Amino acid sequence: MARNKVQKKSAYHHGDLRGQLISAARSLIEEHGPDGFSMSDACRLAGVSTAAPYRHFASKQDLLTEVAKDGLQRLGVEMEDNASEFTRGTVDSISAIGRAYVNFAIREPHTFRLMFSTRAHSGRIEELREVGRGSYGVLLREVARYTGEADITESVIRNAFPLWTQVHGLSFLAIDGKLDVTAFPVDIDESILIATERLLPPGSQAKA
Amino acid sequence: MARNKVQKKSAYHHGDLRGQLISAARSLIEEHGPDGFSMSDACRLAGVSTAAPYRHFASKQDLLTEVAKDGLQRLGVEMEDNASEFTRGTVDSISAIGRAYVNFAIREPHTFRLMFSTRAHSGRIEELREVGRGSYGVLLREVARYTGEADITESVIRNAFPLWTQVHGLSFLAIDGKLDVTAFPVDIDESILIATERLLPPGSQAKA
DNA sequence: CCATCAATGTGAACAGCTCTAACTATGTTA
DNA sequence: TAACATAGTTAGAGCTGTTCACATTGATGG
Known part of the structure; x- marks a missing residue:
């Protein structure tokens, strides 16, 4: 249940989801290609729900642009x-x-x-x-x-x-x-x- | 109901679906980019159901390769x-x-x-x-x-x-x-x- | 110290996608 | 004409990106 990252203030607010999503995207893209990359995968990797990224990026494309x-x-x-x-x-x-x-x-x-x-x-x-x-x-x-x-x-x-x-x-x-x-x-x-x-x-x- | 292409033998068997899908793909890709291209769109354009292409191509990628x-x-x-x-x-x-x-x-x-x-x-x-x-x-x-x-x-x-x-x-x-x-x-x-x-x-x- | 507010998460749902399975209509051939 | 291969159909499973209303938290001002 408890998130096993470095110690979190709350485990609800994530700390640096934005940055973590970008680096998750980077590694997923290099592994599976930009088409094989899905927002859902990045979310799973960052341990958040699939709606969370949209507080930080307008769209998937927006994340890719980053x-x-x-x-x-x-x-x-x-x-x-x-x-x-x-x-x-x-x-x-x-x-x-x-x-x-x-x-x-x-x-x-x-x-x-x-x-x-x-x-x-x-x-x-x-x-x-x-x-x-x-x-x-x-x-x-x-x-x-x-x-x-x-x-x-x-x-x-x-x-x-x-x-x-x-x-x-x-x-x-x-x-x-x-x-x-x-x-x-x-x-x-x-x-x-x-x-x-x-x-x-x-x-x-x-x-x- | 009757398909308004050139005269068809049956309107069920299509004639040249394979070729028509390839050229549909070509024009759709040039209009919307390869990511904006969907198998479904190509089917709509050719006037067949979304399952039909899979008699001719193993996958979407296979069509793109063509x-x-x-x-x-x-x-x-x-x-x-x-x-x-x-x-x-x-x-x-x-x-x-x-x-x-x-x-x-x-x-x-x-x-x-x-x-x-x-x-x-x-x-x-x-x-x-x-x-x-x-x-x-x-x-x-x-x-x-x-x-x-x-x-x-x-x-x-x-x-x-x-x-x-x-x-x-x-x-x-x-x-x-x-x-x-x-x-x-x-x-x-x-x-x-x-x-x-x-x-x-x-x-x-x-x-x- | 508490109330409030903005920021940032969640879960549920929607529409659209690829692709499969089982079924059906047609063209060909014995 | 019966049988068979070919090439369509409908229905649906399991994805996807994205949005909605709602929940939790951290920070701020009284």
Whole structure:
């Protein structure tokens, strides 16, 4: 009868149901996919009735949007962390960002898909875009360092976008099992490095 | 009472329920997204009871897999058609394939997503991969013409894969509304052309 | 210290979903 | 024409997300 979590004030009021539902959603989604995830499951996992979540989220979609936002934020942090392990503004630091991106997708494929499936978050897309822009900024700043520009100019964006496109595509192909459709499977890290070299304006520290 | 389709033999036996369900699914998916699509809706649209589809498809997923297979096949045809409008084995013909790819994604975003979301088709992935390989072959053969190789060698694949990755990523970014996250929106055709030039081994008709 | 109020839980119920079981109508073939 | 396979039906089980009225609690002001 008594709830066997950490000591509760009441066992009726839950403490942090909101946060607990988000993390329950996260793990359930990664286990069974976003379609295999049900509000009821999350409730069972959190030990509350199926009506409880609606004090914290307007709908199931609303909860999923929260999971997506959280994912975008964590992705940005990991990109920055990975880049910081190399000399800034180099092919190495830029492709490190790419590896962080693809690794995230492989580690949390369902969350990754959720982060970018705009349709699933109708009504809160702008909110999500804002978080996404924050993470994209990590790449933009790194490319600016590479080309030696102080601000995020149009040229920086034009140079960065193909890189994003490439790792984004690689991520989806990876999580959808398309890296070995031929007899010669793709090496992810090598693939990122080569593409970075080819897509970036030639010459280290070039002006574009 | 009488069904107001084309003349029926019986109005009980339906004629081509299987085909009609697939095309109903296609249009419903494109209208409301794959999650907004319900078996019941498809039945209403086809004018049969909700139990009828299960004579033709093992499950809802099974029907969706059929839609995905159909999509992959049509994509391949469109790639080939687009390429054939240019001198074969050139940057032009190769980027024409890329445009066909991205255009398909934009025209049928939900079907496109379905075609690649492996998880949704568990149990029939190999079947789907086979159709996908057929379409991928269009690109592989075109790259082989470009590099002047007679067969689909490892080098051909290594040259083609980054191109696939690029248009695949561009497709997803496009359908998820990410082409204008910055103040400088992306021009799709130009983006494909530039990426093709940079990712392909340098020099027309080079050997790799 | 108590009354009140907002916040956050509950249980019951609804409509809609996928899918199954048993039954029925039809087309084909011996 | 009898028998059989094919392809529909209705009824219903067991899910789901969501809402409703109600219950419990923590915090606040008298």
